[in-house]
Amino acid sequence: MSFAAFGLVWGWLTDPANWTGVEGIPARVLQHLGYSGLALGVSALIALPVGLYTGHTRRGSLMVVSLANAARALPTLGLLVLAVLLSASELVPVLVPLVALAVPPILVNADAGVRQVDPDVRDAAFGMGMTGWTVLWRAEAPVALPLILLGLRTAAIQVVATATIAAYVGVGGLGRYIVDGLDNRDYARVGGGSLLVVALAVLVQLVFVLAERAAVPAGVRARAPSST
Amino acid sequence: MAEGEPLIRWDWLARNAARIWALLAEHVELALVPVLLGLVVAVPLGVACTRWRWLYPPALTATTVAYALPAIALFGLFLGVFGLAKPTVVVPLTLYSLSVLLPAVVDGMRSVPDPVRQAATAMGYGASRRLVQVELPIAAPVVVAGLRVATVSNISLVSVGALIGIGGLGELFTDGFQRAFPTPIVVGIAAILLLAFAADLLLVVAGRVLTPWSRGRSSR
Numbered sequence: 001m002s003f004a005a006f007g008l009v010w011g012w013l014t015d016p017a018n019w020t021g022v023e024g025i026p027a028r029v030l031q032h033l034g035y036s037g038l039a040l041g042v043s044a045l046i047a048l049p050v051g052l053y054t055g056h057t058r059r060g061s062l063m064v065v066s067l068a069n070a071a072r073a074l075p076t077l078g079l080l081v082l083a084v085l086l087s088a089s090e091l092v093p094v095l096v097p098l099v100a101l102a103v104p105p106i107l108v109n110a111d112a113g114v115r116q117v118d119p120d121v122r123d124a125a126f127g128m129g130m131t132g133w134t135v136l137w138r139a140e141a142p143v144a145l146p147l148i149l150l151g152l153r154t155a156a157i158q159v160v161a162t163a164t165i166a167a168y169v170g171v172g173g174l175g176r177y178i179v180d181g182l183d184n185r186d187y188a189r190v191g192g193g194s195l196l197v198v199a200l201a202v203l204v205q206l207v208f209v210l211a212e213r214a215a216v217p218a219g220v221r222a223r224a225p226s227s228t
Numbered sequence: 229m230a231e232g233e234p235l236i237r238w239d240w241l242a243r244n245a246a247r248i249w250a251l252l253a254e255h256v257e258l259a260l261v262p263v264l265l266g267l268v269v270a271v272p273l274g275v276a277c278t279r280w281r282w283l284y285p286p287a288l289t290a291t292t293v294a295y296a297l298p299a300i301a302l303f304g305l306f307l308g309v310f311g312l313a314k315p316t317v318v319v320p321l322t323l324y325s326l327s328v329l330l331p332a333v334v335d336g337m338r339s340v341p342d343p344v345r346q347a348a349t350a351m352g353y354g355a356s357r358r359l360v361q362v363e364l365p366i367a368a369p370v371v372v373a374g375l376r377v378a379t380v381s382n383i384s385l386v387s388v389g390a391l392i393g394i395g396g397l398g399e400l401f402t403d404g405f406q407r408a409f410p411t412p413i414v415v416g417i418a419a420i421l422l423l424a425f426a427a428d429l430l431l432v433v434a435g436r437v438l439t440p441w442s443r444g445r446s447s448r
Contacts, residue, residue, distance in 0.1 A: 005308035072380045073424035075387040077398055078417040081405040085413065161298030168391060169405065178304050182392060187307060194304030198297050205296050 009191035018192075023176075025196065032173035032200065035166070036159045039098035043155055046099070047106035048148070054107075055114025055144070056136045064111050071104035076162050084169045094166050101162055102155040109151025113144030145216050153208035160204055164197050174200060237411045244412075248400070252419060255396025258389065259382040259427075262318050266325030266378060271371075274333025275359065284334060291327035299324070299388050307392065317389040324385065325378040332374025336367025365439065372435035376428050383424045387416070397423075 012018060019025050054060040079097035087093040117140045125139035141148070167175025177193025180186075241248075277284040294302075302320035310316045340363045348358045390398030400416030403409075436442075 009308070069380070069428070070421075072377065073384050073421055075384050075398065075401070075417060075420045077387050077390060077395075078401045078413055078420065081401050082410060082413045082417065085405065085408060085410050157296050157298075161300070164298050164300050165388060165391070168402075175300065178300060179391065181304075190304045191308050194301040197301035198305070201297050201301070202293070 005187070005191065008188035009195065012188040012192040013195065025174075028172060028174050028176060029196070029200065031171075032160070032163055032175070035094070035098065035163045035171065035173055036156070036204075039095055039102055039159045039163070040152070040156055042095065043099045043102035043159070044106055044152065047103040047151075047155075048110055051107040051110025051148075051151075052114055052136060052141065052144075055111040056132070056140060058115065061111075061115075064108055067104050068108045071101065074101065076101060076165055077168065080162070080166055080169050094169060094171050098159055098162050098166070102159045105154040105158060106148075106151045109147045109154065110144070113147030113151070114140050116147070117143045142217075143220055145220060146212065149208065149212045149215065153205065153212070156204050156208060157201060160197075160201050235410055236414045240411045241415055248397075248415065248419065251397050251399055252423070255383070255386055255398075255420075255423065258314065258317055258321070258386045258394070258396050259379065259423075262321035262382055263325045263329075263375065263378050265318070265322045266329045267375070269322075270326055270329035270333050271364075274330055274337060277330070277334050278337040287330060291323065291330055294320075294323040295327035299385050300391060303389060303392055312393060314394060316392065317386065317394045321382050321385060325382060328378040328381070329371070329374050332371050333367065336370030336374075337363060339370060340366045368438050369435060369442070372431055372438070376431045379427045379431060380424045383420060383427060387420060 021027070051064075054064055076097065079100065080094065083093035083096050114136070121139055121143055122135060125135040130138065163171075163173050164175035164178065167173055167179040174193055174197050177189050177196070181189030181191075181193060273283075273287060277287055299320060302323070303316055306316045306319055310319070344362065344366065345358065348362045353362065386396050387398030387401060389395035390402045393399075395402070397416045397419050400412035400419075404412035404416070
């Protein structure tokens with residue numbers, strides 16, 4: 001960024017007026033986190049059980065792979081505007097694309113995580129007398145935890161990004177600064193909003209990485225395969 | 229949206245075919261150039277990372293961080309550097325492509341079995357000839373897999389550029405939304421999905437053509 005542009009953005013970021021009120025930065029951050037958290041929660045609720053199931057029963061691998069590939073190609077902006085145009089309310093149509101784009105990473109990684117569990121672990125669990133559901137819950141899922149959490153982290157990044165774009169269709173959040181700034185040719189606002197989104201994305205990443213460190217036992221972490 | 233508005237008006241599609249083709253061409257350019265640029269950077273960088281292992285962790289971290297940043301935010305930041313021009317979209321997408329292609333090149337290079345490298349050296353191949361004629365061809369399938377992911381992702385991400393007016397087929401989304409007219413949006417989504425599917429298929433075929441030895445073995 002040129003010095004002049006950076007100066008303008010810095011001016012915008014340090015202006016106290018931008019930190020107060022309904023359109024202030026803290027309010028927008030909370031909105032953004034609110035939408036993102038809600039979408040992530042709903043996606044996890046849908047995707048985790050399905051992914052754990054297909055991984056454990058080793059069924060549906062074709063569906064999982066197709067889902068992964070299709071999800072990569074779906075254009076976020078297109079889904080958002082179509083959903084809003086086709087419905088009457090404001091929140092629900094935005095949630096649908098947010099959830100639709102977050103489900104695949106969670107599902108695919110949960111499936112892969114459970115599938116990649118060492119067969120000896122499954123054998124031992126069955127040998128100890130555990131039945132299917134218990135094997136999944138007490139033996140496979142803990143070993144699959146690194147990949148499950150990676151899927152959640154990937155989905156979180158996707159959701160934060162989509163929620164930013166969702167400002168185009170009228171919702172709040174940090175994307176508002178970018179979209180409104182572009183409308184008004186206020187490029188200081190665009191730059192400031194972009195920097196804030198970047199900071200938020202990095203923070204979300206950090207939170208998930210720390211959660212992974214905290215939740216995954218050292219022994220499991222040492223054997224963890226790398227990302228999907 | 230207007231009452232009884234159908235999801236897709238075929239007459240609109242017919243009348244605007246020329247414009248859609250132009251947008252498609254722009255879309256292809258905006259999606260492919262970053263992949264090619266990413267490849268041009270990833271191959272030498274990846275080879276260097278296999279040769280000097282300490283290079284890989286910082287390089288990987290840098291590109292992974294870039295990958296986690298929302299595209300729209302990167303477009304917004306690079307607006308301050310390039311203004312409302314194509315590089316504002318191409319540079320961030322190149323960073324995204326790089327974050328996929330660098331691990332692909334490194335993993336591909338690492339998949340070359342050591343005995344094969346040693347045999348080549350024993351046969352008198354110099355380091356650069358060995359790289360080009362032995363190691364890179366063996367690494368090719370992994371790199372092609374990375375190219376597929378990068379290309380499909382880019383084709384989808386280019387449409388976000390419509391928010392700054394440089395979005396190829398994405399302009400159909402902003403156009404349709406501003407006029408409360410779903411036809412361009414549906415056409416845009418379908419076109420992008422078809423484009424992604426076609427590009428993926430082309431890359432699979434290209435991969436098969438580049439590795440004739442893998443086909444030979446499976447036909448036995």
